[in-house]
Amino acid sequence: MPTIDDIRDAATRLRDVACITPLLESAAINARTGGRVLLKCEMFQPMGAFKIRGAWNRISRLPDRERARGIVTHSSGNHAQAAALAAQRLGIDATIVMPSDAPDIKIERTRSFGANIVTCSREGGAREQVAAEIMDRTGAVLIHPYDHPDVVAGQGTVGLEVVAQCRELDIDVDIAVVPCSGGGLIAGTSLALHASWPDAEIHAAEPDGFDDTRRSLLSGKRETNAAGATSICDALLVSTPGELTFDINRKHLAGAASVSDSEVRAAMKTAFSDARLVTEPGGATGLATILAGKIDIVGKTACVILSGGNVDPDLFADIISGPGSVNRESA
């Protein structure tokens, strides 16, 4: 399990690669929620999502003999871009296994960073299986998208930054809400936030039908999502929590809430209209849980991580303008 020192070390390593993303506030969003909402804007990372933090911290630590073998990973798109970008900067061959229905923008950008793309079905364990076959055949090193201490420590730098930024504003965070799929971002962030604010309540935000972390926290063991569910949140469709990440999250999380597609769309429209921010569906789940009233922040200070902004333009256009696309109550 990574320590706070591992996270601090990752922050040093990320200095010239990732940016310290702004922590923004919108009076209109505060008014909607009855609390104070600090928006941590990870869409401004070089590849448009937090994933560069973990990918760089993991890949840049590979010894030369492993770098020479190349890397392989599987991802619905944001870790794909991050791993491809990190590998390109380090001069390492990268093969990325992506579901064939990943957003075009994510596939194109991953390719633009010089990676080899192998597409596969989104069903079952297809991605992991194809990646394993490539490892066997080529000797490439697997860069797991979340279930590795270096990846978790890298994602934890989001939390370190939130602490530093809040200290500068002289405020403490009562509640943090973090989009969750495999659980790497929330695991790392929890470690960092709890090192400074041991009493902060940390909540996972998941799409309806992909609430494996919520159910796992309740049962105390890693649960799996039923097959056949669908969600607009292409980045959050992992079927079960990671081993390492769940081990951390079971100790640190106060709970989890899930949101429907229409709640996510309403949150994206609100982020656009009230805060002039571009979020992708998965990146807006944390804000959606609060706007939909599923996590109560009245009178409290909440940090909401907007984890990414890689959204196909046509979908974004439909969400901000299309009739019927918006939950009028919250938009």
Added chain:
Amino acid sequence: MPTIDDIRDAATRLRDVACITPLLESAAINARTGGRVLLKCEMFQPMGAFKIRGAWNRISRLPDRERARGIVTHSSGNHAQAAALAAQRLGIDATIVMPSDAPDIKIERTRSFGANIVTCSREGGAREQVAAEIMDRTGAVLIHPYDHPDVVAGQGTVGLEVVAQCRELDIDVDIAVVPCSGGGLIAGTSLALHASWPDAEIHAAEPDGFDDTRRSLLSGKRETNAAGATSICDALLVSTPGELTFDINRKHLAGAASVSDSEVRAAMKTAFSDARLVTEPGGATGLATILAGKIDIVGKTACVILSGGNVDPDLFADIISGPGSVNRESA
């Protein structure tokens, strides 16, 4: 003419009202331009544009006897919202004269800050005339949108922040490109930037057909735009430079360039896709001049001010997704 100390004083006064907006960078935009582009993100101000800086600095300095008379101003929308917000926070009555074709979102939000709205034609000097009638009738104090030293000093805080943020990154700016209409933002910014970087080249970015500052710089006197021109840049349609602002700008600007609607749309799409930023048309003119190759920044560091993000959702949706809306060369 405001001094650098006036601008520093404005920054102190703005501490709890405006935010220090992030200075962001996009590798993709750098690659498109051949230079290093620092994007100063004014859409993250409380009302979505830089205008709160000047409006607050002006209105908060009014003595009690003037506050009691109320304020009146005329604006296409961003200064309107800023003046309304400032007046609301200070408990001052505000009447705002707006052109009837201002974007719905700007009219609605101005009203949401508790101001009385009076609409008028956009033609000729209608706005100024209606505002003058209200002053005569009610005794309200005119808060000019740009042509006042307190307003210019307030807008100049953008430049102060750019200098501080660049110092932290240990970089100097060679070129700054600033959207320009009445000229308040670029006048204040020029004063602040030249106080630290006397050799920085500062360029105005205007819409085609509204290039009064460009022509005024060439002729040495305040030129007026021909009637009948149209532009997507609703925030930049003032017909002639301000007296005070032109007096500053003629001494400080290296030049000006103008851009077409399609160049502005392409820049807005690029800001969305490459940097996940929401800009309004007028706010994107600076970026548009660079992306369209009208200001050469190859090998240089350019600060581009993205001055606002108050754009009607339907227009934004059309720009990021609609066929034919994009200049394919630069998108």
